[in-house]
Amino acid sequence: TLVTTWRAERRRRGTGALDVSLGSGAIVAGRVVDRDGTPVGGELVTVRPPDPAGRLPLEWPAAATAPDGTYRVEHVPSGPNVVESRSSRREIHTNEGGATTVDLVLDPA
Secondary structure, three states: OEEEEEEEEEOOOEEEEEEEEEOOOEEEEEEEEOOOOOEOOOOEEEEEOOOOOOOOHHHOOEEEOOOOOEEEEEEEOOEEEEEEEOOEEEEEEEOOOOEEEOOEEOOOO
């Protein structure tokens, strides 16, 4: 867990310290293959909330797959999430500090 101290200004009471604890999130890792089971390297895998209203795609954790099709996305918020690539998606639930394995099979284009 990352702990930081922010300075906060309180009305009519001056300034004070505000301790904020930020969790490290979850890890989502797995492998991306095509329908024949061949690993797909260079595929972007994104983990996003099921209802991303108001959030820009740049705010979502993502990773590109290695040549062997493996990927690892860190700092994923806890709760319901969607793991997706260009033609595959899975709904999952992540827990703070936990790791979830999600393998994706791409549909032919």
